[in-house]
Structures are given as C-alpha cells and as structure tokens.
Amino acid sequence: MKKTLTLAGSDSSGGAGIQADLKTFQEHAVYGMTALTSIVSMEPEDWSHQVTPIEVNTVEKQLKTILSVGIDAMKTGMLGTVDIIELGAREIKANGIDKVVIDPVMVCKGEDEVLQPENTDAMRALLLPLATITTPNLFEAGQLAQTGPIKTIDGMKQAAEKIISLGAQNVVIKGGKALDHEKAVDLFYDGNEHVLLESEKVDTTYTHGAGCTFAAAITANLANGKTVKESVMAAKDFVHAAIKHGWKLNEFVGPVKHGAYNEQ
Numbered sequence: 502m503k504k505t506l507t508l509a510g511s512d513s514s515g516g517a518g519i520q521a522d523l524k525t526f527q528e529h530a531v532y533g534m535t536a537l538t539s540i541v542s543m544e545p546e547d548w549s550h551q552v553t554p555i556e557v558n559t560v561e562k563q564l565k566t567i568l569s570v571g572i573d574a575m576k577t578g579m580l581g582t583v584d585i586i587e588l589g590a591r592e593i594k595a596n597g598i599d600k601v602v603i604d605p606v607m608v609c610k611g612e613d614e615v616l617q618p619e620n621t622d623a624m625r626a627l628l629l630p631l632a633t634i635t636t637p638n639l640f641e642a643g644q645l646a647q648t649g650p651i652k653t654i655d656g657m658k659q660a661a662e663k664i665i666s667l668g669a670q671n672v673v674i675k676g677g678k679a680l681d682h683e684k685a686v687d688l689f690y691d692g693n694e695h696v697l698l699e700s701e702k703v704d705t706t707y708t709h710g711a712g713c714t715f716a717a718a719i720t721a722n723l724a725n726g727k728t729v730k731e732s733v734m735a736a737k738d739f740v741h742a743a744i745k746h747g748w749k750l751n752e753f754v755g756p757v758k759h760g761a762y763n764e765q
C-alpha cells in the first residue's frame with residue numbers, strides 16, 4: 502500500500518485541513534499519515550475562526566515518526582508559523598522526498614486578507630523550490646507571484662510563469678469560483694505548455710475543503726504512480742464530484758462530499 506503524509510492543520514469542523522486530506526487519501530486507497538501544524542476551531546455563534554499553532558518541536562516529533570516509516574508522496578496545507586515552514590523544507594531536503602505537493606494555504610475561504618505575510622514569504626522562498634507541484638487558488642497565486650489580484654486567464658498564465666521561475670516544477674492555479682468565467686477553470690503549467698482544465702461550475706456555496714481535497718487527491722495519485730499531469734486531471738474530476746455533492750453542515754458552512762466520486 503502506498504503511503505502519504507500531510508503536514509497541515511486540523512479543521513475541527515471536518516471538511517478541510519487534515520480531515521479532508523485523510524478522507525481523500527482513504528478514497529484513493531493510500532495510507533495517510535498526519536503531522537499536525539495548527540488547530541482551527543470555530544465560534545458556534547458566528548463561526549469566526551481561531552488558529553492555534555502547534556509548537557515546532559511537536560511537529561518535528563510527528564515528522565520523525567512518519568519519516569521513519571517512509572512515504573511515497575506528501576502534501577502541505579496550513580503551516581501556521583515560519584518555524585514550521587523552515588522545518589518542513591529541511592525535512593523534505595534531508596529525506597530526499599521527491600513527490601511534494603505544496604498547497605499554499607494562506608487564509609480560509611472568503612477571507613482575502615493574509616494574516617501572516619511572513620508565512621507567504623517563507624513559503625515562496627523555502628517551499629516552492631521543493632515543490633513537484635503547487636496548487637494556489639487565485640488569491641494565493643497573486644500573493645506568491647506578487648502580481649496583485651488576478652482576474653483573467655492571461656493573468657493566471659503570467660502568475661504561473663512567475664511561480665515556475667521561483668522554483669516549483671509544476672503549478673496548477675485554481676480559478677474555481679473566484680474567476681469570472683462560465684466554467685470552473687484551472688490552469689496547469691509545467692514550464693512548457695499551459696493546459697486549461699475546465700469543468701462545469703456548480704452553483705453552490707458548499708465548497709468548504711475543495712482546495713485541500715484537490716491537493717490531497719493529486720498527492721494520492723502521485724503516490725499511486727500517475728504522472729503529474731495525470732494526477733491533476735484525475736483530481737479535478739474527483740473534486741468536481743465532491744463539490745457537486747457538497748452539503749449543508751450548519752447555517753455557516755457546507756463541506757464538499759469527499760466520497761462522492763467513488764459513490765458514483
């Protein structure tokens with residue numbers, strides 16, 4: 502059985518973060534392991550988020566456990582602090598991990614304000630050069646590439662080129678719901694060809710965890726031996742089914758249905 506690692510935060514509400522990653526790994530029949538970087542909890546009254554970072558030494562101990570077992574691929578999600586980003590980069594290099602998906606989580610959905618800009622700088626400098634692929638949403642791509650807000654597919658192409666010049670081997674920018682386009686369009690770029698991945702845009706707000714699910718599916722596909730491009734294309738189908746069957750958890754949030762693809 503192939504083994505995967507997610508270095509990411511816990512979403513107590515279960516739709517995103519490490520919970521989305523594990524559910525997605527399970528659906529892809531890979532064995533998921535977790536190094537928890539931060540804990541996100543929500544106020545029952547208004548669902549405002551609190552992020553509690555985990556001490557870097559505790560993250561290091563988790564990684565030591567997992568890397569002693571060995572992994573076939575890994576992903577990162579919410580990382581919390583610059584110390585944890587530095588630790589992640591060090592361990593990827595020291596262990597020669599060569600299937601690395603960097604999901605550069607900066608904020609939770611709907612909040613277009615980076616709370617910790619120093620984390621963005623550290624991800625750009627330390628993690629992009631180690632990325633087999635990075636999976637920014639539209640907002641995160643603008644922050645990583647320092648292009649400012651991206652509004653068009655041409656803008657996505659420019660940002661993708663910048664992100665490759667920063668050292669990532671491949672990038673997929675998620676236009677998703679944010680791009681003003683009739684379809685849900687993502688742009689894949691490997692330094693040579695721009696490939697547009699299109700799917701029907703689902704008219705829903707129940708997309709909590711879509712990004713984590715997409716990146717976790719890419720990670721599992723890489724672990725299972727698919728090429729990078731194949732991994733992204735299969736992940737797009739997987740997340741599309743999950744969004745199509747997204748559901749209302751409470752009055753504030755609707756997670757994607759991680760198991761929808763296999764149920765079809």
Ligand SMILES: Nc1ncnc2c1ncn2[C@@H]1O[C@H](COP(=O)(O)OP(=O)(O)O)[C@@H](O)[C@H]1O
Binds near residue numbers: 675676686700703705
């Ligand atoms: N309403 C939607 N209909 C179909 N696909 C969507 C929709 N929203 C997002 N997606 C797709 O889901 C994946 C995750 O994108 P997105 O939600 O933008 O990421 P994030 O959760 O990181 O912000 C991408 O493949 C994107 O195109």
Ligand SMILES: Cc1ncc(COP(=O)(O)O)c(C=O)c1O
Binds near residue numbers: 512541608710
């Ligand atoms: C721990 C954690 N990671 C990542 C995310 C980002 O989730 P998404 O897949 O919706 O981008 C969230 C959002 O709530 C989160 O709580």
Ligand SMILES: [Mg+2]
Binds near residue numbers: 606638712713
């Ligand atoms: Mg995301």
